[in-house]
Amino acid sequence: MxxxxxxxxxxxxxxxxxxxxxxxxxxxxxxxxxxxxxxxxxxxxxxxxxxxxxxxxxxxxxxxxxxxxxxxxxxxxxxxxxxxxxxxxxxxxxxxxxxxxxxxxxxxxxxxxxxxxxxxxxxxxxSPKAKEGFKIISIEDLRWGRRDIKTTQLLYPSMGKMAAKAAGCDDAWMVEDGAVTEGTSNNAYIVKGDTIITRQLSNDILHGITRAAVLRFAREAQMKVEERTFTIAEAQDADEAFVTSASTFVMPVVEIDGAAIGTGTPGPIAARLREIYLDESRKAAQ
Structure with a gap:
């Protein structure tokens, strides 16, 4: 049918x-x-x-x-x-x-x-991936300059997805001027100590709806949030990493360019944020 x-x-x-x-x-x-x-x-x-x-x-x-x-x-x-x-x-x-x-x-x-x-x-x-975590590669960000507009110009993100697939990974994080912008279809985060770090809003990244909700829930749960740029090297040295999107919600990242993040398994902050996001979003669903 x-x-x-x-x-x-x-x-x-x-x-x-x-x-x-x-x-x-x-x-x-x-x-x-x-x-x-x-x-x-x-x-x-x-x-x-x-x-x-x-x-x-x-x-x-x-x-x-x-x-x-x-x-x-x-x-x-x-x-x-x-x-x-x-x-x-x-x-x-x-x-x-x-x-x-x-x-x-x-x-x-x-x-x-x-x-x-x-x-x-x-x-x-x-999704079983929430218990396994994503493996990520990094690629140069070659998109146009208005990534804050959610247009159908998705060829380069598609190329990034295919590059990740060819490398046996789940997704790619894009890098511009040495700093991570975002994933091919998601916003990117790292966790260092008790602080969640993600790139600040600008024309450089999509203003994610899930991103806004997750950051709001994190702050309500008394988690520290810092909005700034970070590098791939900083991400590889982080305690945790994760992505957010409408289709993956909060998805842990366990490897970037072959380097394990933290213990190489999904971390507690990403797991807790996923739990909070799903619970609160279901309560507010229309």
Whole structure:
């Protein structure tokens, strides 16, 4: 049985959903996206994702699509129609199709394209990787300078994922001017002593929704948080490391470029933050 997806106001079988070959998401990667996790059939951090989506649209001078004000109900309906207990909902907005290819933006009468689909992932919250930890490689960060906008320009992160896979690892951390920016699809952290260290917000990294929640929970739990840059060498010498994202929540990192982090096993702070995040996020789910 095929999934039901959402396209420009319609719920359709996935095989019936079509967009123009002139859509700017296809020709120019001129689009933004969000991924919202589903646990127990409920949406995690939906309000944060909706707010960041609006910011991304504004930063790119992109119109809100028809249906923007109904996104919560659209998400809920897709969860219901596809019987999702644990999984994710992917949302993408593009600048639409003007019927031809042109570098210039189309006129304002061209409507944006809005697409949503579900991904069913039973056991998402109980991933075995949370008990094993990620192994990471480092790569040079060659992306454009506005990483704070969640665009569909994901070729280089995909290349990083493949480089990690070829090395027998789980992901890559990107490095610019000697400092770690972030993972290919997550924010990066180290723990030294009792202090959680992660790069400060700027145009250099994505303003992670899970990042914001995890740091808030850490501070509420009286954990020390320091927002600053750090190097791969500093990470290799840390007591713990971890990443956060909407799909991995809080995921321990146990190895970077072949060097074990701490004991080479998931550390207590990452484990506790994962527990707190899942518990509190389920309570607040919509």
């Amino acid at each position: 095929s999934r039901t997806v959402y396209l420009n106001g319609e719920y359709l079988p996935e095989e019936d959903a079509k967009i123009s070959i002139f859509d700017r998401s296809f020709l120019m990667a001129d689009g933004v996206y969000e991924v919202t996790s589903v646990l127990g059939g409920m949406l995690i951090d939906f309000a944060g994702h909706a707010k960041r989506l609006e910011r991304s649209l504004n930063e790119l001078d992109m119109q809100k699509p028809d249906g923007f004000d109904d996104l919560l109900e659209i998400h809920r309906e897709l969860v219901r129609l596809n019987d999702i207990d644990e999984g994710m909902i992917y949302l993408q907005v593009s600048r639409g199709s003007a019927g031809d290819r042109d570098f210039a933006y189309p006129s304002d009468d061209v409507k944006p394209t809005l697409v949503l689909f579900t991904q069913n992932k039973p056991g998402l919250a109980d």
